[in-house]
Amino acid sequence: MQNFESYNPTRIIFGKDTHVQVGMETAKYAKKVLLHYGGKSLKANGTYDVVVDSLQRAGIPFVELGGVKSNPRLSLVEEGIQLCREEQVDFILAVGGGSVIDSAKTIAVGACYDGDVWDFFSKGKMPEQTLPVGVVLTIPAAGSESSNGAVITREDTQEKRSFCSDIAYPVFAILNPALCYTLPKHQIAAGGADIMAHIMERYFSTEPHTDLSDHLCEATMCTLVQELPKVLVDVQDYDAWAEVMWTGNVAHNGLLGKGRIEDWASHGIEHEISAIYDIAHGAGLAIVFPAWMRYVSHICPSRFVQFAVRVFHVDLPMADTEAIVQEGIHRLESFFRSLGLETRLSEINIGREHFEAMGEKACNGGTLGGFQKLSPADVVKILELAL
C-alpha cells in the first residue's frame, strides 16, 4: 500500500426533495450567485423553477449563465469569469452534470485570478483562490460534484485538459435521485460507463497489499452492474437511482484510490477522441476501456482474474488464467452493450485518421498511465484494438 492523504470537505445532501433547500444552503456562503447550467432540459423538467424559487425564497440575488454543453468549452468559461467580475458574484451554483460543474469550478478559480485561466490547465500552475461552488446534481456520471478537478476543452486547439486542486471541492452537493427521471437512455448509459471507468482506473493497479481498497472497488462495481440496468427498464425507479447516484459519487470522491497507484490511461485516450469527435465521454470510455484491458492485461494477469471472478463472477477453472481474463473483459463489454452503448470506434464511424495525433497528444511528450506506461505507439495500438 502506498502512503496517501485523504481529504474531501464537500457536504453531500442526499435524497428525496433535497434540492428544494438549495437556497438555504447557498445563503450560508453567498451574497450574489452565478446560476450556471446547460440547456432546455433543466427548464422542461421543472428543476430550474424549483432552484430559482428556492434562491428567491432565501433572498439571494443571482445572475444566470446557461448554455454549457458536454465537453465544456473554455469560451463559455471566459464569459462566466467576465460576468462574475462585472456582477460582483461571490458564489457559483452549478445545476447539472459534470460538464456544468467543471465549467463552474473553472469560472470560480478564474474569477479570482489575474492571468489567463488556461494557465491552470496547460502550465501546471496551481490556483490559490476560488469562489465557493455549490452543486445541484442532475446526472450521476462524472463525480465532479465532490471531486477536486475539472476538465475543459479549448476549442481553437482541440485540447481537452484538466486541473486538480484541494480548493476546487464544492462546498456542498445536493443529490436528489428523482432529478434523474427525465434523463435520456443514452445519457444514462454513458454516465454509467463513466462511473464504471472511474472505479476501474483506480482498480487496475500493480500496487500490492490494497485489500480493503480492492474490496471497496469491487463492492461499488457490483452495485453498479446490478442497479444501472434497472433504471433503463424503469426510469422512475427511485431506489435503483439512489444506488446509481450514490455509486457515482463514491466512485470518484477519492476513497477508492487510496493507497493505490492509479492508471487513468483510458481517460487520457478518451479525452483525445472526444476533443475531436465531440462524443459523450462515457460513450467513448465504453469503447476505449476494453481495448486498453486487452492491450495491458499481460502486465498483471492476476488483477484481471480478480476482476473477472469478483465483479463478473466468472467461474472457469483457475488454471486457465488467460481464458478467465478474456471472459472478464468480454463480460464488461457485454455489460456496456446491454446498456445500449457501442464498444467499437467503427460503430460510431470513427476511423484511424487521427490515431497518431491522438497518441502524441495523450502522452503529451511523456508516457500515459500507471498500470503500464504507454508511449504514443502503444496508444495507437490500443486505438486499433478499439476499431
Add this chain to the structure above:
Amino acid sequence: MQNFESYNPTRIIFGKDTHVQVGMETAKYAKKVLLHYGGKSLKANGTYDVVVDSLQRAGIPFVELGGVKSNPRLSLVEEGIQLCREEQVDFILAVGGGSVIDSAKTIAVGACYDGDVWDFFSKGKMPEQTLPVGVVLTIPAAGSESSNGAVITREDTQEKRSFCSDIAYPVFAILNPALCYTLPKHQIAAGGADIMAHIMERYFSTEPHTDLSDHLCEATMCTLVQELPKVLVDVQDYDAWAEVMWTGNVAHNGLLGKGRIEDWASHGIEHEISAIYDIAHGAGLAIVFPAWMRYVSHICPSRFVQFAVRVFHVDLPMADTEAIVQEGIHRLESFFRSLGLETRLSEINIGREHFEAMGEKACNGGTLGGFQKLSPADVVKILELAL
C-alpha cells in the same frame, strides 16, 4: 434508502514515517499546543520522542497532559480545560487511541465554553466552538480520529456518555501503521472487535434498498476478518497493519451508515458494562454483540442470512434460514475467540447483580437501538444471554 448528509473534513495522512511531519502539520493551526496522551507505552516505544522533536523543529511551544486511561475520565478533561485556559493553548494534539482522542475533543470544546462541559453529554447541549484538534493515532479501534463524537466517563455517577457535533472532527489525523508494532495482543484483539462492531452497528438495519452501503460494509468486514489475525501472528507485519488501520478508519468515518437506520444498541449496553467494570470497550463488545444478535435476529432474518453468507461464507441450504443465521453468529463468535477474546460475561467474572440498573441506564428513560427498540427488560434479557 433514507435521506442523508455526508460530511467529513478531517485530513487523513496515512503511511510509513508520516508521524515525523506532525510538527509541520500542527504549525498550520497552532501557536501553542496541549500535547495530550496516555501513559508509559508512548515513551517506551519512542513515539513520544519523535512527536516532541517534530513539534520542536517546527518551533511550536507546548504544554503536556498525560495520564489518559481507557474509558477516559471527566476529571482529567476538567484538568485539561483548566490547563488550556491558564496556558493560552489554541490547539490540542492527541497522541494515542480513542480514549486520548475523545478526551482531547472534550477538552477542546470545554475550553471554549463558559459552563460545565458535562452539559454536552447530559443535557443535549450542542457545542458552538472548539479549539482545533490534531491526532497521531497509535491504536486502530475507536475510529475517533475522524469521527464527530467523543465518549467520556463521569466517575462519581458511573455514567459513560457521548456527544456528537460537526465541529468535533479533528483537522488532521496521522495514521502510521508501524506505530502499532508495540501494542499488546489483548489490546489489538479488543480494538479489532471495536472496529467490527462499528461496522455491524450500521450493517444491522431494517432499512431496505441499501445495496451499495451493504456491499461496502461487507467489503470492510471481510478485510478485517482476513487481515487482523495476521498482525496477531506477526505484530510487525506492516502490510496487514495498513489494512487493519485503514479498515478501522473507514469503519467509523461515517461512510458505512449512509442511507441506513443505524442501531448502536450493543454499544449502549457495553458502555454500561465498562462504566462499572472498567473492561476494554472492544472486549465488552465481543461479549455483547453475539448476545444482541441472538435476541433480535427474528426481527429480520434475511439480514442475518446475508451477513452469514457474504461475510463468513456460510453455505448451508438456503431453505434453512435459522441454521444459517445461527451459524453466522457462531462464526463471528469463533472469530472473536480466535483473537483471544472472551465472549461470555461469566468468563470475565461479571454476574447479573447490576443487570437491572444497566438496563435502566442504557435506555435512559426511553428505548435503545434502531434495529429493534429495546426496553430495559430487553437489555436485561440480552445481558442474560451474554452470561
